[in-house]
Amino acid sequence: MSATATSPLPGRGSPGTAPETGKIQAASGKPVLWKTPVVLSALGIVAFVFFGLMGSGQTAKFGISTGGDFFQLPALEIPAMAGGIVLSVLMLGLAAYAVYLKTQNRPAPAWLTITFTVLFVAAFLIWVVGGARTPSISLAGLIAGSVTLAVPLVFGSLSGVLCERVGVVNIAIEGQLLGGAFTAAIVASITQSPFVGLLAAAVAGAAVSMVLAVFSIKYLVNQIIVGVVLNVLVSGVTGFLFSTVMQENKARFNSPPGLDIVEIPVLSGIPIIGPILFKQSVVGYLMYVAVIVVWVGLFKTKWGLRVRAVGEHPQAADTMGIKVNATRFWNVTLGGAIAGIGGSFFTLVAIDSFTKEISGGRGFIALAALIFGRWNPIGAFFAALLFGFADNLQSIVTIIGTPVPSQFMAMLPYLVTVLAVAGLVGRSRPPAASGIPYVKG
Amino acid sequence: MPDEDRPKHVDQHAKPHEKSVAAEETAAVAAVDTAGGAISPSAVPATAQSGKLPGGPDTLLRKIFTGSGVVSVLAVLLALILGGLLIAATDERVATTSGYLFARPTDFLSAVWNAATRSYIALFQGSVFNPRGSGLAVQFAPLMETLTIATPLITAGLGVALAFRAGLFNIGAQGQIIMAGILAAWVGFALHLPLGLHLLLVLVAGIVGGALWGGLVGLLKARTGAHEVILTIMFNYIALYFLRYLLNTPAFQRPGESNPISPILDPTAVYPQIFGSQYRLHLGFILAIAATVLVWWLLNRSTVGFEFRAVGANPKAALTAGINVSRSTILVMAIAGALAGMSGVAQVAGTEKVLTDGVAATYGFDAITVALLGRSTPWGTFAAGLLFGAFRAGAVQMQIQTGTPIDIVLVVQSLIVLFIAAPPLVRAIFGLNPRRKKPAAAGKSQQAATTGGAA
Structure with a gap:
């Protein structure tokens, strides 16, 4: 408009x-x-x-x-x-x-x-x-830290890309991350295996996504409403179970074994690039794989062409024999699984236990990254890196003491996103059918 | 729930489409639940809200049971049942009795029943009436607390609802409350004015703050076409960090305090308490009622409100009819922000009397669920605000008495909205779906539209 x-x-x-x-x-x-x-x-x-x-x-x-x-x-x-x-x-x-x-x-x-x-x-x-008071920082540390902070954002925004490319607005990224974080913590604690936890996180994210898919595709409820409500629901359920189950028996239910940092010998010693590419947790490596796979999948395969067709012009896709709603359903589910893995980063890599609202609004930053990255996996990846960079810089500047208040640094990703969607910095256009339910006529 | 404009509107739509029963029933649901069709309004006729479902036999009984009022009640019931099951699932007694479930199933079932009802009774006692209190004043104290908490929910909910009616998703009540809180609090503690004038100025400052923050979103949307959902989410965070910044500056931080907290507002700047100092209930609640009346009048009796609804129903048609869509977008977001701003004032001048970074709590987000539950009508939103206020107030008591975490309220709240948004699901669960005639002609009328759209 x-x-x-x-x-x-x-x-x-x-x-x-x-x-x-x-x-x-x-x-x-x-x-x-x-x-x-x-x-x-x-x-x-x-x-x-x-x-x-x-x-x-x-x-x-x-x-x-x-x-x-x-x-x-x-x-x-x-x-x-x-x-x-x-x-x-x-x-x-x-x-x-x-x-x-x-x-x-x-x-x-x-x-x-x-x-x-x-x-x-x-x-x-x-x-x-x-x-700053002490005008010296470690660029290597800054960049490596940015990548670490960006991991959940990248997974979240990939989930958003998969959903929006197929025509479903995914406001529930936050809920998917949170659900993944919670499930990873509890399952990894019970089984004492972080990899089972990782898998469970994907399942949990997919489950949250399936609710989004069922309500928005089968019951044609507005996707934004479902997304907003799902965030509240997941926050409530995880908060409730955290207070009742996890806090009752922390040793049994909330002490997941972490995923260790896997260093690739020699390569991890390269300055700057080494820590970014070759000194990550399994989730970190999975992030690179996921970005590439999603990008290749969306833009270089038949599947991707169909997905984009469904997101841009569902009627045309339907006419060509593509099952619009089934494609949407499975894509949204896949997106949720990816976001769930991103959520496991919180409890399996970053911190070794679950707390309420551990995702802390990062789902919304992921949403911003997806828009700033113009609905493209690679773009979303770099946008997420930029936001991770802002996040990391914010904590570093508070330590070295600079003229900029840290709150403004924290505000930066959101301001940049506003500028991006308002078309002041380039133009971002969502997939044409994003947010519109498809009723086969 | 007053919904004067709907029936006429619905009947006009219902007749020409009567053949395409099956497809339309689902489509109609979408129209209602996009809150005025924010996304693709033109494609979906609104029929579901009247409860007159085409195809079902129009007996009175069936009308009552498939109507939206009953669906709302059933949705609340269903959400409470699921919430109860969640409470029971984590209850210790339920866990022990489930060990010998097959030997004595009645033990298990009664444990489930007890766990759930105990929590809900505590919830009720904490929100409406506490029979254990000495004297009526104490017994009704929970109700007063409910009304206090409902106050910001109602006004912010009205803001969200108004925007919904104009086809806009105002997720930004949170930021609007914060901006209003900042301005109102500053006027409240930094200026020292005579009684009456001071409070009035606090209220005006808050309303202006919210209106500007909301109106800015409207302006950006109207000028650049940016989606308001993204804008409002981002604006929420910008407002929050701005508040956190301010609370660390000398202008806002209480002297001699290292925590981010403002000075206490002047006594001349706070809302008077309605029923004396024993209850927290303040003038803000009366203003919330007034706001509800005002929004009702605005939507149903004024030209501006008609334009809002027209834009919400179909922006292209509204434009063709000579309505200035940009102006409506900016105006409706400004008014929505002003309403949310009233919540901010209620918080700083009524309930809290200081400004902290938790000034908005989660009222802005809860307001969305309130508006959705209220189906975006003013009085529906009012009632939903009361209900969620009761949940909030009662949950505190529930946690103290039974140890059930407050988070259960979030679960019940969101489940209610989910179910209300999907009437066919609720009807299916309770076996109330109308019998359908064979949808033989179902595809025909839609087919034309489809090919037309594709061309």
Whole structure:
């Protein structure tokens, strides 16, 4: 229901006249808006003033290697103000290029916004660290910690991708994570096997998802309502069982054996990349596998084509002989199983017991990541990483003492998401049939 | 539940579609339960709410038993039964008697019955009437507590319900309560004004705070087309972190206090207690009743309300009819925010008298279930607010007396809403589904629409 188009001028840029970026969007016939250039310029100026001119005179120090690495790299030392000025000038350059493209009636290419974002984050980081009492952080630790914090987010957003791509809005990610965390804890405690717990978490997530599927597909209840209510239901049931069962006999029901960190020899010693890729728990490795499998599945297989068809145009899919509601049901269930595994991360890897509301609203951040990642598994993965990064940075800046209050750091993912859905930073479009029940006619 | 506008509307729809019985029954359910068809309103005619199900024989008895009122009651009953089973499943006596279930099943069954009823009786005594109290004043104290807790639920629920009627999902009552709480509390403790004027200003500040926070969502939605569900969820968190930030600044933190808590509001800035100081019940409850009347009037008697409902029923048709959909979206979100803002004021100026980061508790989220249970009508929401207020108040007593955790309330609450949202499920469980004629012609009318849509 976008009511006001800022410039109803149809884009007449023909593909032929656009030299190197011709294939991006020029042929789509959509009008090129002023939005992106304006937002980029504004952000560039903000960066120049705050991160550059008002940056501190200290030198920000970023440790790259950790003690365990098999070769050591020197720490990166950047004078905060100079670094801020250089990066923001680069940003302003990119913004100017976007403005130039707009005057040529061509949209800003994707690489431009991505580069801009990376520069902005880097400038921000230099500014934050440069202004701190102790202007030194371990970049390796920061990034590795971000990945760890992002694990449940990635699983959650993959669940969302699977559901929304098939046309079911999944607000119940939070409930699926929580259900997975609870079940993993209790089953792993009883069986004394974390792997059985992991499996049980997947089943629990799938069970929560099945309720969503049954109510939204069979009974045609609005999907958002079911999602919201399911979150409350799972929170209530797990909270109730936690108080009655788990706290009565903590040793038996709430002391799950954890999943250990599995280090791959040699490879885990590579600076920065090593801890991220080769020093993870089983759940962490599963995350990488899941992202790749879901991406390949959705975009490179027949199954994925069908799934996307159901999410974009169920009638057409039905006409082609695809069972719309069955596809939806099984996809939603699969999504729940994936989110359930993500939930097990809380109780099997991060903390060694279950507490009430252990997922702490991360299901909603996962939802944000999915939107920010534009309903694409890879995009959602990187968005989740970004949010994990913000989360981790927030706890680090409170330790090193910076000018930015930690609450604003915590607010960042949500602000960014608002900007994303409001179309200020690119345009995110959900699958066309997302949220609409399908009644076979 | 007053629902004046529905029957006419329903009958118009019911006649031309009477042939497509089976398909439509399910479709109709969707229309009602999307709370005014927020997602795809045009595709689904609303027939279910009248209880006149096409195809079933129209006997009076069947009408009564398949109507939405009965479904609501049955849904509550079913949720209570399931909640009771959950209580019983974790009860120790039930566990021991289940050991010799086959030898003496009556022991087991009575243990189940006792476990569940004991909790529910404690719930009732903690929320309505406590027979063990000395004197009527103490005996009715639980009821007063129920009304106190119901106050923010009702006003926030009205906000959610109003947005539902305009086809918008306002998940953001939580953030709107917080923003209202911030402004109202600040006016309450930072300004020192004469009696009367001060309280009025607190109320206005809260309402404005909520309205701005809600209206901002409406504005973003109207201007950019961003989905309000995502926006409101994100705005909830932004508001919460903003509050946490403020509570650590000198302007908001109580002097000499290291915890994030504001100064106590001036005595001139708090709601007077209605029945004296022995009960917490405050003026906010009267205002909640007034708000209910106001929303009823707005929705059913005013032009603006008609526009809201028209936009909710079918935005495209509303646009064609000359209604300014953007304006309606912004306005309805602002009013919804203002109503939630009243809850924020009730919290800081009525119940708590200070501002903490738990000012909204879970009222904003509960408000969604309240509005859904109330089927988005003003008085339905009012009644649902009272019911959930009773659950909340009683749960505290229940936990003290029987050790049943408060969380059971969440379970029962969410089950109620789930069941109410799926009337066919409830009817199927109680064997009340109307007998259907053979749906021979069922597909025909839908077929045209399908191909039309695909073209």
